[in-house]
Amino acid sequence: MDFINIALAKGRLGDETYKLLKTIGFGESIVPDSRKLIFKDEEKKISFIYVKPSDVVTYVQNGVADLGVAGKDVILESDNDVYEILDLGFGRCKFAVAGIKKKEIYKKDEVLRVATKYPRIAKKYFDERGQKIKLIKLNGSVELAPLVGLSDVIVDLVETGNTLKANGLEVLEEMFNISAKLICNRVSYRFKYDRISKLIESIKKLEGKYCEDN
Numbered sequence: 001m002d003f004i005n006i007a008l009a010k011g012r013l014g015d016e017t018y019k020l021l022k023t024i025g026f027g028e029s030i031v032p033d034s035r036k037l038i039f040k041d042e043e044k045k046i047s048f049i050y051v052k053p054s055d056v057v058t059y060v061q062n063g064v065a066d067l068g069v070a071g072k073d074v075i076l077e078s079d080n081d082v083y084e085i086l087d088l089g090f091g092r093c094k095f096a097v098a099g100i101k102k103k104e105i106y107k108k109d110e111v112l113r114v115a116t117k118y119p120r121i122a123k124k125y126f127d128e129r130g131q132k133i134k135l136i137k138l139n140g141s142v143e144l145a146p147l148v149g150l151s152d153v154i155v156d157l158v159e160t161g162n163t164l165k166a167n168g169l170e171v172l173e174e175m176f177n178i179s180a181k182l183i184c185n186r187v188s189y190r191f192k193y194d195r196i197s198k199l200i201e202s203i204k205k206l207e208g209k210y211c212e213d214n
Ligand code: PRP
Pocket: 139, 140, 141, 142, 143, 156, 157, 158, 159, 160, 161, 162, 163, 164
């Protein structure tokens, strides 16, 4: 029997996924909080790799992992082509345009400066609305940008809203909701169909907790 390889995101999303895997009888081979990156269950023929959240899609797209759990944010931001199988219902938060209170977003014939970790998402969003923007790509602490005059607004994830509040910023426009998705390599889905579909069915059986079809 072939191994099924699953890419998990280090951090909060990976912790939630680990709980889910334990519930369906996988994941015993994983040692949480260890620095190891590969865990193999020889008996169940399943292995797990821990990668940076933004790299999960890359490992799945390249077939190194058959399956992965990634936030919809990183799926949208990546230009990789993977099959989104299930919405797992956790990791819920929203994308928003945020900035200094009451800041105007739409300025006809003016360029809006947008700081973000998600340039693809931000560009698509403002292109669709006909607003010209200058993208400022940052890797973190995006909320700082409008405070120090680097940008007019930010496009970022908002979960509790605490980071915005602590910095005197507010949501100026809600964009869309996101959550964790089970994704699959398109070739693996065909060639390992039996094992992958069994795993999907086990997740779906969890009384609706983890099982919204896309
Ligand atoms: C994320 C996001 C916001 C914050 C939102 O950043 O980019 O900054 O969390 O969460 P909240 O609404 O609950 O405050 P992350 O924690 O990943 O850190 P970063 O700024 O270094 O990217």
